[in-house]
Amino acid sequence: MGYAQLVIGPAGSGKSTYCSSLYRHCETTGRSIQIVNLDPAAEQFDYPVAMDIRELICLDDVMEELGLGPNGALMYCMEELEDNLDDWLTDELDNYMDDDYLVFDCPGQIELFSHVPVLRNFVEHLKSKNFNVCVVYLLDSQFITDVTKFISGCMASLSAMVQLELPHVNILSKMDLVTNKRDIGKYLNPQGQVLLSELNQRMAPQFFKLNKALIDLVSF
Numbered sequence: 001m002g003y004a005q006l007v008i009g010p011a012g013s014g015k016s017t018y019c020s021s022l023y024r025h026c027e028t029t030g031r032s033i034q035i036v037n038l039d040p041a042a043e044q045f046d047y048p049v050a051m052d053i054r055e056l057i058c059l060d061d062v063m064e065e066l067g068l069g070p071n072g073a074l075m076y077c078m079e080e081l082e083d084n085l086d087d088w089l090t091d092e093l094d095n096y097m098d099d100d101y102l103v104f105d106c107p108g109q110i111e112l113f114s115h116v117p118v119l120r121n122f123v124e125h126l127k128s129k130n131f132n133v134c135v136v137y138l139l140d141s142q143f144i145t146d147v148t149k150f151i152s153g154c155m156a157s158l159s160a161m162v163q164l165e166l167p168h169v170n171i172l173s174k175m176d177l178v179t180n181k182r183d184i185g186k187y188l189n190p191q192g193q194v195l196l197s198e199l200n201q202r203m204a205p206q207f208f209k210l211n212k213a214l215i216d217l218v219s220f
């Protein structure tokens, strides 16, 4: 059995930085991992790229040939990946053996892990090749500096959990940029009543019922 992490999260949340830190950590501790680039728009890497979606399809070519903008071209590239699971991906995976550990550095377009089925089908393919897959969801810690941002971050992560149905680890990135770590503490171990009263203070009374439902969900 092989092992895989799908590293996802909003654009700029620190996915590639996480992958390169993980690679360096494993190098130091004498463990072997392979990092895979699944972002057709990526240009520079701080880690050796084991497999690269750009060998299948390149964002610039799609933009030029089909006259698409960056986002449309990226979705086109990911659909091309989906169409090539049995060909390109299967051939690439054949280079890896039992016990290999693959880490997939994914693009940051949130539709990929909210409603578009590409990543879900990608995961199903990995599972069919006997890979044990988990999700690592990166969230910029600047996103949880107040209760409304905290809920927004939780909802984005939750939508990936629902869409992908995999073991799921959330990681707060860029903690070095949080000047007052105490402010973030209450969101790491959320107390429903405290969050609800903070949210109710921010919003008009007609939202109180919705606020209660949201807080019940995120502090579950």
Ligand SMILES: Nc1nc2c(ncn2[C@@H]2O[C@H](COP(=O)(O)OP(=O)(O)OP(=O)(O)O)[C@@H](O)[C@H]2O)c(=O)[nH]1
Residues within 6 Å of the ligand: 009, 010, 011, 012, 013, 014, 015, 016, 017, 018, 039, 106, 107, 108, 109, 173, 174, 175, 176, 177
């Ligand atoms: N200070 C600080 N900066 C970070 C950290 N992690 C990432 N960054 C910076 O945040 C920016 C985005 O980081 P990336 O790792 O490229 O983020 P990404 O999620 O791969 O980005 P996309 O592929 O564009 O979605 C870069 O300038 C990084 O140097 C961190 O822990 N601390």
